[in-house]
Amino acid sequence: MITTDTTTTLLKKHFGFDSFRPNQEAIINDLLSGKDLLAIMPTGGGKSLCFQLPALMLSGTAIVISPLIALMKDQVDALHANGIPAAFYNSSQSIDTQNEVLQNLREQNIKLLYVAPESLNFLLPHLNENNVSLFAIDEAHCISAWGHDFRPAYTQLGKLKKQFPNIPVAAFTATADVATQDDIVKQLHIPKAQKHLASFDRKNLYLEVRPGTNRLPQILRFLRNRKEESGIIYCLSRRSTETLAEKLVANGFQAQAYHAGLDTEERSRIQEDFVNDRTPIIVATIAFGMGIDKSNVRWVIHYNMPKNIEGYYQEIGRSGRDSLPAQTLLFYSFADVVKLRQFIEESPNREFQLAKLERMQQFAEALSCRRVALLNYFGEHISEDCGNCDNCKTPPQFFDGTVLTQKVCSAVYRLSENEPVGMLVDVLRGSKNAQLYEKGYQNIKTYGTAKDIPWLDLQQYIIQMVNQGILEIRFHEKGRLLLTPLAKKILFEGRKVKLASLQTKEKPALKERVEKPETFGLFEKLRQLRREISIEENVAAYIVFSDASLKDME
């Protein structure tokens, strides 16, 4: 094992840094001892260094798979500036240049070689177990169709481990939900990969979700005391960015619309005005934000709901980079769900995207701590509620849901962790449906033990358990439910569970919420609609309601 002294000395010598960021040292040590690994670290967390430093220490050349040809050159230039011999290999180069790179590889003149996945096949014949030190796969979520940015060329990376079983393979990404994490490991054939999961928690971001009705007045109220602060409002369509920006200007705010339809010059002007505090408010499509380095964004509003939690997380993450408090506000409406579903219908991996949208909805409808729900999605479990989200600040009426949760968990176990929410509800309610009987589920011990809870309420309680990280939905495997380690604590170690009561109306503790009728009343209404939508899957019927909630956009 290489000593800490050596790695910190090299860190200082080659990169000029005094200490490691979280997880860097552990990842480096794993690579130095030849282990495969999967590292999930936020953007800017310092992933590159995790493979660059071991590359210097090991014999041979580190092969780095990187999706963007444009970024490859920057990375190699930066390495050269630090005196590290490196090169890249891709289709933008002439044959002569490519041959020169291969020559350098043969003569072992370079410590790192960046390659595009599409060009890997040309490189493979020149690689062997003696001249390669490690494989680093950047943006590894691109290998999975369940990820949010699938790249077919990545799928062939599975052959690396087969062809070079003794060379460590290290996968890096900034966002991958639990299902995608598992898929990366599977597709790369690195079942024993060490997992390094950096914290996704951004404690300084206040998380809030409101029903998406009367959004404009709500936004004006939100902005009243924030005239000087920088913030971003994300909309779904180009047109709505323009309409909303105009309305804000008409109300005395300084706002600019930004979307991919504007010409390059105008886009960079708007961006610069924002970065330099000349325009405080940007109303944008998701085209805005990538690569923008502004630390004092104080708030992010989602006028429309994003299509998955990865997108939501990335977009709210653009606020509060200076670690000072920042506000995030998501408007949740069925109009958006309907529209997003329509978009998704036309996409190639429709099924996964619909499931991800469903998870986004479940997050928006969470009744307990939002941060717990958000972090659980990425596989990170925190034990305490955060105190910095709408649900922590104004909690709904909770009851001791331990017994119900135990029943649910034990049913999940008896169903061999192999059934989706619908079947689970049927079993617990003692349904007589034919499919259930065919499978013999009427004989299991928990059959009918939650008869007294209405179907939709029981479904909603189970979703709360998902949001609390007690159960996990494998949406890519027909939505089957699994028990998490937390479930085992509840079943066997007497851990208690709080669930938000759905029969809240008569309960006294609700007073607080009733005083904010627009919040509570609409959530009830949304939940009602949600129920209908999930039962009938008949989207058309809800367009009437959708249009009403969109009115302020016309």
Ligand code: ADP
């Ligand atoms: P990622 O790929 O995870 O988004 P990068 O590897 O591009 O992040 O690193 C982001 C920035 O952090 C870079 O400017 C890098 O030089 C810097 N950095 C990385 N490790 C350290 C460290 N240990 N100390 C200080 N800065 C670091």
Ligand code: MG
């Ligand atoms: Mg990176």
Ligand code: ZN
């Ligand atoms: Zn919270």
